[in-house]
Every structure is written in structure tokens, then in C-alpha cells.
Amino acid sequence: MNLFVKQRKIMVLTGEPSGDLHAASLVKAMKKIDPDLYISGIGGPCMEAAKVDIFFPIEKLSAMGVTEVIFQFRYIKQAFDTFKSRLRTHPPDLIILIDYPGFNLKAARYVKQKYDIPILYYITPKVWAWKESRLKQIKRYVDHAALIFPFEEKLYKKAKIPSTYVGNPLMDDYPDHLAKPFLRKTLPKGLFSDGSVLDQNRLDGPVIGLLPGSRKAEITNLLGIMLETALKIYGQKSRVKFLVSAASGIHLDRIHKIICTYNRSDLFEVIQGKPMEIFKRSDLLIAASGTVTLEAALCCLPTIIIYKMSPVSYRMAKLLVKVKYAGLANLIAGRELMPELLQEDASAEKISQKAFDMLADLKNYEDQLLMVRKLLGAPGASKRAARIALDLVK
Numbered sequence: 001m002n003l004f005v006k007q008r009k010i011m012v013l014t015g016e017p018s019g020d021l022h023a024a025s026l027v028k029a030m031k032k033i034d035p036d037l038y039i040s041g042i043g044g045p046c047m048e049a050a051k052v053d054i055f056f057p058i059e060k061l062s063a064m065g066v067t068e069v070i071f072q073f074r075y076i077k078q079a080f081d082t083f084k085s086r087l088r089t090h091p092p093d094l095i096i097l098i099d100y101p102g103f104n105l106k107a108a109r110y111v112k113q114k115y116d117i118p119i120l121y122y123i124t125p126k127v128w129a130w131k132e133s134r135l136k137q138i139k140r141y142v143d144h145a146a147l148i149f150p151f152e153e154k155l156y157k158k159a160k161i162p163s164t165y166v167g168n169p170l171m172d173d174y175p176d177h178l179a180k181p182f183l184r185k186t187l188p189k190g191l192f193s194d195g196s197v198l199d200q201n202r203l204d205g206p207v208i209g210l211l212p213g214s215r216k217a218e219i220t221n222l223l224g225i226m227l228e229t230a231l232k233i234y235g236q237k238s239r240v241k242f243l244v245s246a247a248s249g250i251h252l253d254r255i256h257k258i259i260c261t262y263n264r265s266d267l268f269e270v271i272q273g274k275p276m277e278i279f280k281r282s283d284l285l286i287a288a289s290g291t292v293t294l295e296a297a298l299c300c301l302p303t304i305i306i307y308k309m310s311p312v313s314y315r316m317a318k319l320l321v322k323v324k325y326a327g328l329a330n331l332i333a334g335r336e337l338m339p340e341l342l343q344e345d346a347s348a349e350k351i352s353q354k355a356f357d358m359l360a361d362l363k364n365y366e367d368q369l370l371m372v373r374k375l376l377g378a379p380g381a382s383k384r385a386a387r388i389a390l391d392l393v394k
Contacts, residue, residue, distance in 0.1 A: 008034060008393050011092040012041035012052065013083070013107055015061040015100035018291070020044035022123055022169050022382075023098045027052055029386035040090060042079055056082045061103075076103060083107060087115060093393045094118050097142070101125035101134060108141035118392045122146040122166075122385050128155055128331075130320045135159045143392060146385040150375055151331060164388060167381035170291075171373075174298035178279075179373065180366045181300055205239025206283040206359055210268075211275060213288035214247035219254060221308045222288050227262050228348035229286060233355055234267060243281060245292075246272040284358055286351060289326040293338060297329035297372040302358050302365035303338045305330075306346040314343050329372045337368050 010030065014023050024046035027039055031051075040053040042061075048054050060075035080103070095117055097104040101124075108119050121142045125134050128151060138145060138161055145156055145163040156163040176182050210230065212223040223244075230242045246255050252272060259268050271277055275292055278285075285303040287293050296303045305327045309317070325331050327338045339354050341347075358365055 007036055007038055008094075008390075009038045009040070009090065009092040010094045010096060010389065010393070011086070011090075012039060012043060012047065012096045012098065013100070013104055014041070014043055014047075014098035015058050015079075015103050017044060017046075017058070019099040019123065020046045020058055023047050023096075024050040024052075025169060025172070025382040026096070026098075026122060026385055026389070029382040030389055032383075033386055033390055040086065040092070041096075042083065055086050061100075079103070080107070084110065087111070087117075091115065092117060094120065094389060096389055097121045099123045099125075105134065105137050105141065109137070112141045118143045120144050120146060120385075120389050120392055122389075123148055123169075124152065128152060129323050132322070135161065144388060146381075146388055148381060149328075149332065150377070164384070165377075166384040166388070167378060168294075168376045169381040170295060170298055171376055171379040171381065174295060175379065176373070179298065179300040179370065181370055205237055205241060207241045207243065207281050208233065208355065209243045209245065209275075209278040209282035209285040209287070211245040211278070211285060211287035211292055213290060213292075216254075217309075218288050219258070222306060222346075223255065223258050225306065225308065225346055225348060225351070226286055227259065227268070229351040229355070230267065231262065231264065232348050232352040234264075236356070242268045243278045244268050244270045245275055245278050246270050248273055283362060284355060286355065289340075289342075291328065294328040294332075294372075297338065297369050298376075300366045300369040300373075302362055302369070303327075303329075304351060304354050304358070305338050305340045305342075306351060307342050308346045309343070329369065332375050333371050337365075337371065 012023050014020055020043050023043055027047060027050040031037055040055055041047060042056045042058060043052055043054050044058040056079045061079060095111060097108060097119065111117050111119060119142050121138060124145050124147060127134050139159055145161055147153060147163055147165045148168045150165055153165050210226040212219050212226055234240055244255060246252055252270060255270055259265055279296060279299045279301055282301060285296050285301055287296065287303050287305060289305050289307040293303055293305050307326060323331060326340050326342060329338050330336050341350055
């Protein structure tokens with residue numbers, strides 16, 4: 001470090017594993033521009049691996065379950081008190097907020113009331129879906145917003161909030177060569193997209209991925225429906241194979257126990273961890289609504305989006321959520337590229353029929369999903385956000 005140049009200090013705040021992952025990519029991009037940066041924050045193992053000085057771990061903030069949530073309030077207060085203390089003892093030149101809006105917007109308000117520190121919000125609150133009122137808080141307390149969805153630009157421009165669309169960070173994780181239309185052009189004849197050699201089983205029957213989500217409620221509400229759907233499909237396509245996703249942190253015993261109740265465990269292969277292995281091996285997905293469906297879209301993998309919740313929760317969601325589609329790929333494209341079967345439509349009968357329709361026209365569905373990649377733009381979201389961040393440092 002040049003002793004005559006003041007070391008720049010940046011504080012990064014997030015509270016969930018996905019934010020920790022994106023924050024780490026941003027930190028690495030900033031350090032490529034300025035290796036002497038001192039970066040501290042609230043984060044997890046990904047940020048820690050990126051050499052961030054973690055002053056409060058997110059493990060205590062992202063707990064789930066009834067009893068855990070009770071303790072979570074105490075941990076959130078501890079985190080906020082630690083954050084305020086660090087502002088006094090190690091005031092940064094810039095604060096970067098990553099997602100986690102309940103905590104981060106409160107932190108932004110506190111900073112602007114007490115200090116003169118610029119704030120960048122990267123991966124902003126989902127004001128396009130609900131709580132649009134948060135735009136007023138963002139305008140008041142945030143100096144610049146780095147946006148990751150193209151449809152956010154119009155909202156922020158209308159609200160007169162300084163903002164830049166930097167691209168979507170998932171574009172770095174899912175480059176062009178993973179998309180099925182590109183794979184069709186580049187694979188040697190006789191190979192499948194996962195690199196396996198052509199065989200009679202794969203010729204006669206498709207591989208269908210079942211992704212019920214990572215939350216306990218999602219597993220409870222959706223896995224059974226997916227398994228019933230699978231049995232209906234198997235009844236007409238006896239060579240079909242099913243891959244069941246078990247997200248990291250989900251107990252395998254829970255998923256295996258549900259599968260066993262259907263007395264056909266031989267039909268299902270459970271795969272734990274990130275969904276990429278399932279993406280590579282599948283011809284079609286049946287997936288819970290969530291970020292994973294956008295990841296599938298970037299691989300141009302035809303997907304049926306399903307979701308089901310209690311009638312009361314669904315009615316509340318209909319009142320609060322102001323978007324036309326549940327799937328991110330559909331929101332980005334402005335039309336239903338991935339069929340959505342929600343609530344009463346999420347039945348084994350309707351899902352299986354839609355699956356048969358799509359299996360008969362997979363190439364068309366794959367090619368249509370290329371639109372999502374084009375609309376999201378080029379990779380490099382972290383690099384572009386890093387340049388904005390360092391430009392904001394005083």
C-alpha cells in the first residue's frame with residue numbers, strides 16, 4: 001500500500017446466504033480495482049473467504065422455524081448494535097447494502113441521520129413485486145442503486161432515484177455455453193448435454209427434474225404434488241427418469257421419507273446441493289417458483305413453474321403482490337415463457353398434461369428462453385457494480 005494514499009474503507013451489509021454469495025463476488029471485483037481496500041461487514045462464509053473482516057455472522061440472522069425466529073429478533077438487535085458500534089470505531093468511506101431490506105433500509109436511515117457516508121444499494125428490494133412504498137426510503141437514504149433486473153429501470157427513473165442497471169449476477173454463473181441451444185450446436189454427435197454417451201434408455205425416455213424448493217413449507221406443500229405428477233407421467237412413459245433436488249441444508253431424510261410414502265423409490269434419484277447437475281441431465285423441470293427458475297431459464301431449460309400455499313396466504317399475496325407473473329423469466333420477458341400452474345392449478349393432472357405438451361415440443365421452448373439471456377445483457381454485473389462503488393468513495 002502507498003503510505004501517502006489513505007486506505008479506502010468499505011462496509012458491506014447483508015443477511016442471507018444468497019446476499020453473502022453476491023457480496024463476495026462484488027468484493028473480489030472491487031479488490032481487483034483497488035487491492036488495498038479494507039472491507040468489513042455483516043456476512044457469511046463467502047464474504048469471509050473473500051477476506052472481508054466479518055464483525056457479525058449471518059448464520060444467526062437467516063435462521064428458519066418458529067423457535068429460531070423468536071431468537072432471531074434478539075440476534076437482529078445484536079447485529080444492529082454491533083453495526084452502530086463499528087460506525088463509531090471504524091467509520092467507512094462507503095456502505096454497500098445487499099438485499100435484506102428490513103435490516104438494510106433501517107441501517108441506511110440511521111447512517112444518514114448520524115453520518116455523512118455515501119450508500120450504494122446492490123440487489124435492491126423487490127419493490128416491483130410489493131412494498132413499492134420502499135422507493136421513498138431508498139430515495140431518501142440511498143445515494144445510488146445498482147439494479148439487476150431490466151424492468152427495474154423504469155420504476156427507479158420514475159421515482160427519480162440515481163440508479164444504473166448493471167446486469168444480473170447469475171449471468172456470470174451461467175455463461176452461454178450452458179444454454180441448451182448452444183449445446184446442441186457444439187456437442188459431438190452421440191452425446192447428451194451432460195456429456196453422457198447416447199444409450200437406449202435416454203433415447204426412449206426423457207429425464208425430468210423435480211425442484212420443490214428449499215423451505216420446509218415448500219417441501220411439505222409441493223413435493224407430494226410433484227411425485228404424484230411423476231407417477232402419472234410414468235404411467236404413460238415407462239422409461240422416464242426423475243431427479244429430485246434437495247437444496248443444501250435440507251435434511252435428506254425428510255425428502256426420502258416423503259418419497260417412500262409413494263412406494264416407488266426406484267423411480268427417483270435424489271441429488272443434494274446446487275441444481276446444476278440436475279440442469280445438465282434434465283430435459284424438463286417442474287420447479288417451485290423462485291430464483292432457481294431464472295437459473296433454469298439461463299440454461300434454456302424448459303420449466304413448469306408451480307406454487308401452492310394456504311388459501312389465506314394466497315389471498316393476502318394476491319392483495320399485496322402487484323406483478324403479472326410469478327416466474328422471474330416471465331417477468332423479464334413480459335410473457336409466459338415458462339408455464340405457471342399456481343394454487344388450485346398446481347394439480348398432478350394439470351402439471352402432467354402440461355409436461356406431455358412440452359415434451360412434444362422441447363426445442364421450441366428451449367429456443368424461446370434465449371430471449372431471457374438477451375434481455376439480461378452481458379455478464380459482468382459485479383465488475384460494473386464495483387466501479388460504481390469505488391466512484392462513490394470520497
